[in-house]
Amino acid sequence: MIFHIGVPPMPPIPSANPEAFVSRSDFFKMEEVDRINELAFAKPSRPVVVGPDDKIDPEGNISHVRHLPPGQETNWIYQRVLHAVAELNALHFQFDITGIDEPMYHVTYEGHEQGHYNWHIDANPPGRPRRKLAITFQLTDPADYEGGELDINMTGTPVSAPRTKGALILFPAIHIHRVRPVTKGTRSAIVTWVVGPPFR
Secondary structure: OOOOEEOOOOOOOOOOOOOOOEEEOOOOOHHHHHHHHHHHHOOOOEEOOEOOOOEOOOOOEEOEEEEEOOOOOOHHHHHHHHHHHHHHHHHHOOOOOOEEOOOEEEEEEEHHHOOEEEEEOOOOOOOOOEEEEEEEEEOOOHHHEEEOOEEEEOOOOOEEOOOOOOOEEEEEOOOEEEEOOEEEEEEEEEEEEEEEOOOO
16 A cells, blocks of 8 residues: 655744653543544454564564554544644654655554563665654553553663553654563554655
């Protein structure tokens, strides 16, 4: 599937200091978050593959993905996320970005298998547009799982992103990050990337 859904224009609003990530929890209502989970869990899942060879690597990543491509049932999700990205990018990063060009991932990490994703950055293969911002959208009540923290390391000291259900977390894709092992329950999240021209 080839597509490109653009980020709406938003003038930059300079901030004082760069941040490891930014987060907002008011872009979606709780019933909308639950609807996203319903749409995803109605689809088949597959193990996540990583690396240039797209291999299953239990040491690096144990998780399962369901794709949510744009369409009649999901366009509202894309539009809402992209408006959030436009606002947060203007306020905090001012990156030159264009949009999303691959289906959103609905990722689950299961406690019974210690689901995790070790330290990595989010990079596209050569020839693809550069991933500039990474999005994680928390879909699970933190009371329903243990572990599974999203850690982002910008300066050498990792910081943990909010676990709040409905929190949309945005951070530069070049920042090394991980998902710690889930030790109990199931953590679900939407993961996607915003692309743009190479950094200059």
